[in-house]
Amino acid sequence: xxxxxxxxxxxxxxxxxxxxxxxxxxxxxxxxxxxxxxxxxxxxxxxxxxxxxxxxxxxxxxxxxxxxxxxxxxxxxxxxxxxxxxxxxxxxxxxxxxxxxxxxxxxxxxxxxxxxxxxxxxxxxxxxxxxxxxxxxxxxxxxxxxxxxxxxxxxxxxxxxxxxxxxxxxxxxxxxxxxxxxxxxxxxxxxxxxxxxxxxxxxxxxxxxxxxxxxxxxxxxxxxxxxxxxxxxxxxxxxxxxxxxxxxxxxxxxxxxxxxxxxxxxxxxxxxxxxxxxxxxxxxxxxxxxxxxxxxxxxxxxxxxxxxxxxxxxxxxxxxxxxxxxxxxxxxxxxxxxxxxxxxxxxxxxxxxxxxxxxxxxxxxxxxxxxxxxxxxxxxxxxxxxxxxxxxxxxxxxxxxxxxxxxxxxxxxxxxxxxxxxxxxxxxxxxxxxxxxxxxxxxxxxxxxxxxxxxxxxxxxxxxxxxxxxxxxxxxxxxxxxxxxxxxxxxxxxxxxxxxxxxxxxxxxxxxxxxx
Numbered sequence: 001x002x003x004x005x006x007x008x009x010x011x012x013x014x015x016x017x018x019x020x021x022x023x024x025x026x027x028x029x030x031x032x033x034x035x036x037x038x039x040x041x042x043x044x045x046x047x048x049x050x051x052x053x054x055x056x057x058x059x060x061x062x063x064x065x066x067x068x069x070x071x072x073x074x075x076x077x078x079x080x081x082x083x084x085x086x087x088x089x090x091x092x093x094x095x096x097x098x099x100x101x102x103x104x105x106x107x108x109x110x111x112x113x114x115x116x117x118x119x120x121x122x123x124x125x126x127x128x129x130x131x132x133x134x135x136x137x138x139x140x141x142x143x144x145x146x147x148x149x150x151x152x153x154x155x156x157x158x159x160x161x162x163x164x165x166x167x168x169x170x171x172x173x174x175x176x177x178x179x180x181x182x183x184x185x186x187x188x189x190x191x192x193x194x195x196x197x198x199x200x201x202x203x204x205x206x207x208x209x210x211x212x213x214x215x216x217x218x219x220x221x222x223x224x225x226x227x228x229x230x231x232x233x234x235x236x237x238x239x240x241x242x243x244x245x246x247x248x249x250x251x252x253x254x255x256x257x258x259x260x261x262x263x264x265x266x267x268x269x270x271x272x273x274x275x276x277x278x279x280x281x282x283x284x285x286x287x288x289x290x291x292x293x294x295x296x297x298x299x300x301x302x303x304x305x306x307x308x309x310x311x312x313x314x315x316x317x318x319x320x321x322x323x324x325x326x327x328x329x330x331x332x333x334x335x336x337x338x339x340x341x342x343x344x345x346x347x348x349x350x351x352x353x354x355x356x357x358x359x360x361x362x363x364x365x366x367x368x369x370x371x372x373x374x375x376x377x378x379x380x381x382x383x384x385x386x387x388x389x390x391x392x393x394x395x396x397x398x399x400x401x402x403x404x405x406x407x408x409x410x411x412x413x414x415x416x417x418x419x420x421x422x423x424x425x426x427x428x429x430x431x432x433x434x435x436x437x438x439x440x441x442x443x444x445x446x447x448x449x450x451x452x453x454x455x456x457x458x459x460x461x462x463x464x465x466x467x468x469x470x471x472x473x474x475x476x477x478x479x480x481x482x483x484x485x486x487x488x489x490x491x492x493x494x495x496x497x498x499x500x501x502x503x504x505x506x507x508x509x510x511x512x513x514x515x516x
Contacts, residue, residue, distance in 0.1 A: 106172055259325065405462040419449075
């Protein structure tokens with residue numbers, strides 16, 4: 001059985017081979033942690049964005065969207081705290097010359113402890129009948145010791161990060177004897193702060209230059225437009241503003257394919273509520289967002305909530321929805337109660353009054369904010385990781401063969417259906433198949449394919465996640481019916497050509513998952 005690391009390598013390879021994701025500027029040997037989306041990748045990514053956008057702005061009548069500029073006035077990032085506090089703790093290994101984030105090295109050590117706990121539980125579960133995992137974890141001396149150690153390190157790390165204590169981070173790395181993953185060396189530099197914002201220059205008419213930043217998040221474009229949106233759309237609190245857009249971070253260690261990149265896309269929604277109600281709305285949005293993930297087929301076992309050990313300076317509550325990638329549970333989406341920090345900061349620095357008059361309370365106040373923020377690229381990787389499946393099939397001769405299939409939810413699959421003439425050198429079949437393709441292409445993203453044997457064409461469509469293949473055979477010419485093959489079950493049924501559009505539309509509709 002392939003290890004998770006091997007599976008991940010296969011997913012990365014599959015993504016390139018089948019036109020989902022390419023290394024950026026590959027003919028020049030690429031650019032670290034920057035990627036391009038290929039023909040099927042851009043379709044899948046756009047479908048995920050559409051699903052999110054509709055779930056926010058179409059399903060909720062009190063959420064509207066904007067598209068703010070990437071460049072913003074530099075004071076924006078002073079007000080948000082990014083100029084002074086958007087830093088990661090960095091250190092270098094003197095032997096390998098590799099640079100690392102101190103907190104991630106320590107988190108990796110904690111993960112190893114958690115792995116030890118899981119292995120102990122797994123071994124015990126095989127030895128005992130009616131095994132109670134929770135009781136075992138609370139009574140087994142070795143596991144209890146692991147848990148205490150993990151908790152102590154986690155709390156110490158949280159305190160060091162909150163207090164920007166670079167000295168204690170270095171002490172932890174030394175005390176835990178954490179080695180460089182590349183060289184095995186413990187020859188480290190001191191830990192120092194590294195600002196993650198990319199900067200550039202803007203020349204004005206007077207010839208002077210001012211510093212500009214590539215935005216490290218999309219949220220601030222929403223906050224500075226709060227009054228514009230509220231007044232122009234006549235929104236009453238509670239209401240939300242949604243946005244999908246690019247963001248840029250000069251990551252110290254960008255790794256794990258598209259999980260952590262320097263240029264990425266965010267899907268964020270800021271929900272404005274009356275002060276004092278924020279924690280109630282926070283809990284409500286946690287459940288709404290979890291359902292969104294479940295609705296496209298991601299099981300409960302692959303998703304979990306993980307409360308933040310150290311809160312950001314603007315938050316009074318924060319949780320991650322973590323997804324189990326091949327390299328373990330990692331953050332997929334963040335849900336934060338940001339208080340009134342952002343609007344208050346922008347009001348103070350701009351000198352503009354940013355308040356909301358509540359007609360029901362007959363008073364003005366600065367709203368509190370609940371944020372949901374999901375990385376579009378991470379969502380793409382989660383969908384790809386969950387969908388990637390290797391199956392062993394037996395053919396009519398009883399011989400086994402392997403197929404690689406992407407079991408994506410039909411609503412987000414890049415191609416919804418493929419029209420395949422049974423053989424390519426029969427003009428009557430290809431003409432009929434082309435006619436069906438022309439009729440369906442206005443309703444769905446579909447493909448016409450007559451290259452290679454029909455079995456190979458099926459495998460090619462499986463590999464890109466196409467949920468339905470429509471085969472035009474010689475009987476079609478007389479009975480006006482086609483065979484439609486289901487990607488996941490491999491079941492084949494014959495249906496009238498006249499009913500194709502309705503059949504596929506019902507299967508690939510996004511309406512059902514939005515209703516969930």
